[in-house]
Each structure stands twice: as structure tokens, then as C-alpha cells.
Amino acid sequence: MMFEEVLSPGQVKNDADSLAVWGKDWTNGFSVAPSAVVFPEDNHQVAGLVAYARREKIALVPSGGRTGLSGGAVAGHGEVVVSFDRMNKILNFNPEERLVTCQAGVITQALQEFAREQNLFYPVDFASSGSSQLGGNVATNAGGIKVIRYGLTRDWVAGLRVVTGTGQLLHCNNGLVKNATGYDMRHLFIGSEGTLGLICELDMRLTKPPAPQVVMVLGVPRVDHLLDVLNSFNHTLTLSAFEFFSDLALEKVCAHRTLARPLAEPAAYYALLEFDETAMDSAGKAFEHCINEGWVADGVLSQSQAQAASLWQLREGISESIAAHTPYKNDLSVTVSQVPEFLSEVDRFVDDSYPDFEVCWYGHIGDGNLHLNILRPEHLSVEEFMAMGHAMSPNIFSLVQTRGGSISAEHGVGLLKKDFLHYSRSEAEITLMKGLKNLFDPDQILNPGKLFA
Secondary structure (H helix, E strand, O other), X not given: OOOOOOOOHHHEEOOHHHHXXXXXXXXXXXXXXOOEEEOOOOHHHHXXXXXXXXXXXXXXXXXXXXXXXXXXXXXXXXXXXXXXXXXXXXXXXXXXXXXXXXXXXXXXXXXXXXXXXXXXXXXXXXXXOXXXXXXXXXXXXXXXXXXXXXXXXXXXXXXXXXXXXXXXXXXXXXXXXXXXXXXXXHHHHOOOOOOOEEEEXXXXXXXXXXXXXXXXXXXXXXXXXXXXXXXXXXXXXXXXXXXXXXXXXXXXXXHHHOOOOOOOOOOOEEEEEEXXXXXXXXXXXXXXHHHHHOOOOEEEEOOOHHHHHHHHHHHHOHHHHOHHHOOEEEEEEOOHHXXXXXXXXXXXXXXXXXXXXXXXXXXXXXXXXXXXXXXXXXXXOHHHHHHHHHHHHHHHHHHHHHOOOEOEOOOOOOOOOHHHHHHOOOHHHHHHHHHHHHHHOOOOOEOOOOOOO
């Protein structure tokens, strides 16, 4: 048995069904062909796996909740998938520090629920929180719906235990608030997509829970008015979220989930805002100002937690509702002030070049992150459509590059965007990044073929 010196037989799977399930993530269009899936249960076993793989020249692909959208967890060339499903324990909680030590396979929602049990709050949240794992969140520096108030995953990581490509187990930062002893290696691994090391344990910070939240959905006639609305509310209260979606996105999610439209009349775009219940008076004044300025046509305010959850479905259900259309996804970011013009530029390009393609927009406009989803026409096969999507990407990424933006705001580079990294990173930066890869993984066994072309 492969890895028999490290693992028991029950920790290795190589049947066809297991290879198909654990060999991929949510990304479409890539071949899936791992040779085995292994399930370590502690740091020592992960270190042993890497040491064995290095000696035997076996490539490893780390696998968390497999909810990625850039092919970062796809094993297509006989690699061994390292699943963290069995490293799923919360190991320690320090109430004075508000610090939770978790194994990498802990589900995001499990940490959120644990925090609530302690009367605390873990604020990083997204539609896949019920299946994504913390190790994968850290490896891609996941963002989500509350970045405008609470920041990215990076902002909540106090320490890491990571096994590098040499088999060394590193202890990064140990939960310290202050540590001025040279390079903070924790931040090298955050967002590295498993190319530098396998994240085994994490020290995650918690915070005080917010006041009860209220959700407002606004109909916005023009894309440039989205920024006006954001600025108006930002000036009068603290927002927990500011999301947007197009009318096409609303149409798809309402049909898929049998939901009622939130407003009597359709609008070109919709903004979803979340804020503290204690800020209702300020929110009312901001809403009235937006109506008077013509930036908002209509709006609805949640009257209960159940209604707030229902309104959130309009945004969080979009990705699932368009899955049947096999969308070509792009996860882009520019500075917030550039969002309206950038979105319009992309729309013009797609309309002019591919008039039969439907464009479905949604995203975290409060932090400049736009999710562009181009829906596959029925007359095109998945392979044909994905090839066309890949061909149009340089034009879209050139628009990103002109504005100093990112071709991947929160989904990572993986396989999907490795050919386009130079649109967001300079040649000097890429050279340094490859140097780090060679230093931490000299035999190129960790997630090979990802991130770099």
C-alpha cells in the first residue's frame, strides 16, 4: 500500500468513486485523475506524508471542502489528494485571548457555531460556509459578504502550523498580537493555495457579536448610482455588508428557489445592505436622501430575522441558481471608486463581442469585488464554451490591469487563471513568488501546476 509506513489502510482510498469525489472542486472544465486519496488525522501524519512523497517523488494536492472555483483542488495528473476531512477538531479555546485552535478540516460554519456558544462571533461568512473548511479558507484568503466591516480571513488568523514541501512542521506566530522578530511567515501561507505548505492547524481570533442585524434591499436604476448609495449610507452608519446583483441574477435566483421579487417594479441593479438594528434612524435618513436624489427607486426593510434571512437568499442563492448554465466565472476587483465604470466597460466588451451571451453580475461592491458570470448558451457544449471564455479573458483582464485591479479577488488563481497572473503581478513579483515556491517546496510536490504557468 502507498504510504503504508505513515497511514493505516483505512486512511487510503483509490476506488473510482472516491477519486472522482475528492479529485476536484466546484470548477468546471478540467480533467480529474488522481491516483489515490489519503486522510491524515494529525500533524505528525501530514509531515510523514510529505516526507514520503518527497522521497518517492509523488505530487500532493491538498483538499478541504472542495468549494473552490479556480481549480486549486483539482488533481488531474495522477497526484495523491490529501484530504483534511478527518482533521476536523476544535482543539483548544482561550477565552481571555478569544482564540480558538482548530484543525484545518474544521467546517467554517462549525467555527461560527462554536463562537456563538461562547457568546462571541466569527465574522468571515459566505454561501459555502456550511461545507468549506478553514484550511482552504486560509489557503485562498477567503473574503465573503462581511469584508466591508470585518476584513478577510487573513485578518482573523493569529497563528498557523504548516508542513512545508521539505516535510518540516513550522509554528507560525503562536497566536501573538505583537511579534516583531523578522518575517511573519504566517502571511506567506495565507493565500498561497497549498503551493508552499500544507496548513494543518490554525489559531483563529473571535470578536464580540454585533447588535441584531437589519437587511435592506434597494432597487437602483443605474450602475453608477450604486456608488452614490454606498457613500450615502457609509457616511451615516457602519455597514456590515453591501452587496449587489443585477436584475438577471435576481430573475435566476427567484426562479430557482421559488422566491418572490422583493420590489413591485424591476430595477437594473439591486443593493443589499446589512447594518445594526440600532442604526435604523440613520439608515432611514440615508434611504430618504437616496430616494430624493433619484439614486434609488424603491426599497424593502426586513421586519424580522426570518425576513432578513429570506432577503439574503436573493444574494446568496445566485451561484447555485445559475449552476445549470455552466457559467464562465470571473472573480475580479478594482478599487471601490472605479467599480461602476469598470463594470460598464466589461458589459460593453461582452455585448459587442459575444451578443448572444448573457452576463450575470453580483458581488461585494462594498469592497470592490465583482463576480462576473457569463452564462453558456444551450447551443454550445461545455468544452466549446469554456474555450471561448478562456479566449475572452485576456480582454477582460486587460481592463482590470489598466485600473490596477486583481484578476482574482477571493477565489484564487489555481488552474483557471495561472496563464493570466501577469495581468495582476509584475514580472519581478512573479519571479520572487517562484523563488519562494522553490525555497519551501524544492521538489515541486505541493499542488504542482497551480498558480504559475
